[in-house]
Amino acid sequence: MTCKHGLMATLAGFLLLGGVAVAQPAPASPRIRGTIDRIDGNTLAIKPRTGAAVTVTLAGDARIVGVKKADLSEVQSGSYIGAASVPQPDGTAKALEVTVFPPSLKGVGEGSFAYDLGSNSTMTNGTIGDLVVSNGRVMTVHYNGNGTGEKKIFVPEDVPIVLLDPTATKAQLTVGAHVIVGTAKAPDGSLTAKLVSVGENGLVPPM
Incomplete structure (x- = not known):
């Protein structure tokens, strides 16, 4: 298996952008959003956005993906994206965040699934078709992974837009870094990342 294919399999299997904004059914194991509070070898103590610190151990094959700040200009027709959104009364959806995938990750986690970023939120990963620019953007996202379909998503001007960086390394996991961790929970309750x-340059991943 090539490095690229290994990364794609890991991303599709575990998340981001939960951690990587990858659309998938709601996870049986916790998705932890927070800040690295302490590091001891391969063990991370993470202070969640709410609640007490959580300890996780990095798996030997753990993947690290960077999240960079971007802007609406990165959201273009033909882009492969992941968007967390909530439904609107007119049948469309309103984006909570948009993650733009690099070409090497096109197709990862394609589909539309329930997500955990708010009540009734979903994550949709797919390719942007039609794009209307007016007080933000209204994008039609086409997907094939979880059935075949499309979703119209309104992206307000102030919604966070990020880019994924698949070249990130473990060296970027430092105290104070903002992270989203996809975990596997063992029978004894321990968590493996x-x-x-x-987030790069102090960014808080919005996914």
Whole structure:
């Protein structure tokens, strides 16, 4: 298996952008959003956005993905994106965040699934077709992974837009870094980190 294919399999299997904004059914194991509070070898103590610190151990094959700040100009027709959104009364959806995937990750986690970023939120990963620019953007996202379909998503001007960086390394996991961690929970309750999305330059990943 090539490095690229290994990364794609890991991303699709575990998250981001939960950690990596990858659309998938609601996870049986916790998705942890927070800040690295302490590091001891391969063990991370993470202070969640709410609640007490959580300890996770990095798996030997854990993947690290960077999350970079971007803007609406990155949201273009033909882009492969992930968008967390909530339904609107007119049948469209309103984006909570948009993650733009690099070409090497096109097709990862394609589909539309329930998500955990708010009540009735979903994550949709797919390719932007029609794009209307007016007080933000209204994009039609086409997907084939979880059935075949499309979703119209309104992206307000102030919604966070981020880019994924698949070249990130473990060296970027430092105290104070903002992360989203996809975990596997063992029978004894311990957590192993399979995928870590880390904000670059102090960014808080919005996924």
